[in-house]
Amino acid sequence: MDITALRALQAPLKEEYRSNPDAAVVTLKARGALDEQHIACKVETGRAIALAGLHPATGGSGAELCSGDMLLEALVACAGVTLKAVATALEIELKNGVVRAEGDLDFRGTLGVARDAAVGFKAIRLFFDIEADAPQEKLDTLLKLTERYCVVFQTLNVRPELSAQLSRQPD
Template sequence: MDAASLRALQAPLKSRYKDSPDAGRVTLKAKGELDDQAIACKVETGRALAVAGLHPATGGSGLELCSGDMLLEALVACAGVTLKAVATALEIPLRSGRVLAEGDLDFRGTLGVDKEARVGFEEIRLTFEIDTDAPQEKIDTLLKLTERYCVVLQTLANKPSLDVNITKAA
């Protein structure tokens, strides 16, 4: 896809969202079923069933997906798509590229071993490796706009309000 095709594809959406701001608001949903045999949750991905379980550092077998890995994978996916869209819009030719995410966890917090240890990622590093002849100024703009428009990155950077509840099944 080239810049003109991307603009043509997005122009009616942008116009609609400007005219009707509520049209731009979408509720994404995910759901899963608790596994009745293992400490796992079966998550519907839209394409397949992903079975998430305990990380080996918390007693898991390693056979199921780790939700922490899935979070990093979502970040990589979103950042990669965003970078590619921004590069297309800015007409920055990319011969190839890789997106890498790493995150540091202290499982003492998750397991309740140390009440002072954080539960969750302490640090996440996101790296883009791109093969391009674009000047550094364009590459800097590419990174800045990718950071600005990546939904998952911005969600991690700017904590959304959360509403957590539990109900009994009927």
């Protein structure tokens, strides 16, 4: 897709969102069902069922997906799509590219072994290995705008309002 096609695709959406800001607010949803046999959750991805379970560092077999890995995969997916869209808008031809993410977890926190150990990632690093002939200043803008417009990156960077609710299902 080139810049003309991208603009043509997004122009009516941008106009609608400018004139009707409420139309831009979309609630995304995810759903999973608890596995009856194992410590696992069957997550509906829209394409298949992903079985998430314990990471081997917490006693899992490694056969199921780890939620931490899935979070990094979501970051890579979002950052990759955002990078491509921004590169298109900036007219930077990306000849090749790989997006990688890695994060550090201290599983003592998850297992309740040490109160001073955080539950969750204490650091996440995102890498873009690209091949492009653009000048460095344009590539710097590409990175800056990718960070700015990547939904998952910004959600991790600026904590959203978060809530949890438990309800009892009728018998």
